[in-house]
Amino acid sequence: TQLLEQSPQFLSIQEGENLTVYCNSSSVFSSLQWYRQEPGEGPVLLVTVVTGGEVKKLKRLTFQFGDARKDSSLHITAAQPGDTGLYLCAGEFSSASKIIFGSGTRLSIRP
């Protein structure tokens, strides 16, 4: 059974601070996505990473894919209240051709 462990589960920080969310697995991903979800809505895709060691930036968000393609991180610089939400990593394992979600990180940014 492929599992994705995401940490931390909850994070509450002050506006302007930096934070990092981690996503780990014992299996190799063929691709990994990060999503953000608002209450009562479906997840919205932020980024897809495919190549080991890949780094992608989306404004204040930096996404990194581990060299071995077993882990990923999301770093937010100078967090803003608008960043509040549920952040989900999701991995596709080449052996299964299905996409499994991590447990999620609920982020709260205090003004």
Added chain:
Amino acid sequence: GAVVSQHPSRVICKSGTSVKIECRSLDFQATTMFWYRQFPKQSLMLMATSNEGSKATYEQGVEKDKFLINHASLTLSTLTVTSAHPEDSSFYICSARVMGAAGELFFGEGSRLTVL
């Protein structure tokens, strides 16, 4: 990005009745769609993979006779919750993969089912 539409967004039904949820890809063809279930404050749990023209593949622990999935065309998959019970109350979300796009999923708006 690709658009996936889910209907209904909210449904309330009595215990013992069946409810059908539709998932449509509006501007692309989806040979594969996925159905997820999400409980409050939790992540998405994959229920099944819906394949156009063939039987769905269910995850371990998901009752295929209770959660009927039909993928009759390249743009439509349906999930029917049969003989619903209060414990089936949840947020059901479908997603579709754009052919050729590595791993990306586009999600419907979700359907909140409440069984009384």
